[in-house]
Amino acid sequence: GVLYGLPKKSGEYTLTVSVSDVYNNMASKSFNIQVLDINKQDKITLQDAVRLIKHISTVQNNIDFKQKFLFEVEYFNNSWGRSHSGIYIDNKGNVCQYNIFDYEVPSIYWSKKQYYTDEELSNKYAQKNQNTKVISKNQLLNYYNLIQxxxxxxxxxxxxxxxxxxxxxxxxxxxxxxxxxxxP
Known part of the structure; x- marks a missing residue:
């Protein structure tokens, strides 16, 4: 991120961190920070700069975007009975398994469409859902930024x-x- 308008005087400031993902979905969060010391050249001190950067990192790692579902691996087999399962990763880093027992023909949960609504994916993933692990926010953001x-x-x-x-x-x-x- 880039910092604009750094404080020129000691005091309490509200800092707003705005982040956009690769699709320009914006999210922001504000927090108060105490600037302890401004040196003679009207520059923020290294100590306060480090505190500022730590705050920004913390805020960026806790911002949630509107996109709930990021990745999916899906298996579907219609031979010798029906088997439909997979995993998905959500915007919190949760890696979840799902197993669908859908005997409708054609399956309402397995279709290759040009797009899906949040409701469609939520209903699909709610089927026999089990959280298996959580990946770190940094790892998730690294993979997420590769999508574009x-x-x-x-x-x-x-x-x-x-x-x-x-x-x-x-x-x-x-x-x-x-x-x-x-x-997809």
Whole structure:
């Protein structure tokens, strides 16, 4: 982040940290900070600068974006009975398993669409949901920031497998906050 308008005098200040993700979804958080000492050149001291940076890091790591679901790995097999399961990672770093027992034909939870609503994904992931682990916010942000670049790349062609071994898909969702839609 970039700091603008650093304080020129000692005193209490309200600092607002604004962060945008790669899709320009904005989030911000404000906090009060006490600036203890301004030196003779009207510059903030190193001690206060370090405190400021620590506060900013803490705030940035606790900001939640509107996008709830970031990644999904899904397995679907319709041979010899139906099997539909997967994992997803949410915006808090929770890695969750889901297992769907949906015997509708066609399945209401397995469809390759151009976009999904929050309600559709929430309903899908609520099926036999189990939280397996949590990844760190830094690790999550590192992967999340790769989505935009990955979306500009080429798709690999389909590969052939045993015809009744099912389908595995790997998805990183792009989120449109204006329409609240997820694009795989």
């Amino acid at each position: 670049d990955a979306s500009k790349g080429q798709y690999s062609g389909p590969t052939s497998h045993c015809c009744d071994s099912g389908i595995v898909s790997y998805v990183a969702f792009k989120y449109n906050s204006d329409y609240e839609l997820y694009y």
